[in-house]
């Protein structure tokens with residue numbers, strides 16, 4: 370019996386093989402490889418898709434976080450407030466800018482920051498809040514945006530996992546002051562390599578990110594902003610993203626259907642509880658369950674040929690490289706949940722047969 374993979378990126382390529390290969394060939398034969406017409410098309414198309422005024426392509430999601438934080442915290446004092454359960458990307462970006470972090474605990478139902486946990490920590494000086502829409506489920510973007518507006522704190526949305534999520538027809542990435550996306554190959558909108566974007570409707574923030582991503586230039590060879598770097602989305606990746614962008618809503622719906630199928634088979638008394646993904650405010654990026662005896666459960670899936678993973682096994686404040694600056698931090702929900710989360714296979718090109726095989730194991734847990 371063939372195994373059920375955790376993901377299979379080749380199937381996504383195969384689904385649009387003709388369109389992707391001709392786009393790549395078009396770029397190769399155009400002689401223009403960085404910031405050309407494909408990139409301009411993508412920036413325009415992606416801003417329109419999200420429903421914001423500006424999009425800047427960048428080299429990765431982590432670079433996006435770095436550039437967005439650099440732009441919004443310019444001239445501000447204080448730490449970056451974020452969750453500790455989101456893979457460490459915001460911590461990496463903030464620390465690379467010399468910014469310190471305050472971790473707020475997450476809501477036990479959404480596993481994202483909530484307005485109460487943020488309110489509890491914004492009494493101290495805060496340079497920015499980063500809300501990660503974890504697993505593709507939108508956190509309380511409206512509530513946290515309102516709190517941030519009231520306190521004059523910039524809000525960054527990390528939408529690396531939530532591309533296309535929408536609530537009342539408003540997409541994630543349009544609630545805060547600025548938002549970041551990753552096009553790492555396993556994301557819901559993935560490139561054939563690294564890529565990212567920063568979106569905003571604030572013109573001066575957009576200008577700042579555009580300068581900082583390219584040496585601080587406002588014009589060729591004119592460095593008008595300090596702290597710049599080279600972080601560009603290249604023409605090949607932009608061409609792939611242009612082919613894939615129109616598929617995102619359809620793919621997200623398929624991911625949600627897979628998670629719903631998993632949710633439907635669990636018995637009420639099962640120790641394995643799926644986190645649901647029913648509405649369009651969830652992209653179904655990851656199919657995550659909570660289970661008490663994770664090791665034994667993983668072994669059951671593995672014995673049945675079903676690959677699993679954990680996103681993420683270690684909260685930021687406990688990471689060896691970060692823990693010295695986070696000593697004494699206690700995040701009961703984050704810590705408890707990190708020991709119980711288990712990710713099951715979920716990608717749009719999974720076959721019905723593969724989904725059934727995962728369901729069969731869920732029913733036996």
Ligand SMILES: *Cc1c(COP(=O)(O)O)cnc(C)c1O
Nearest residue numbers: 429430431458529530551552553
């Ligand atoms: C993947 C991811 C990132 C980082 O994106 P890269 O392109 O790999 O740098 C940031 N935040 C979240 C929530 C992610 O899932």
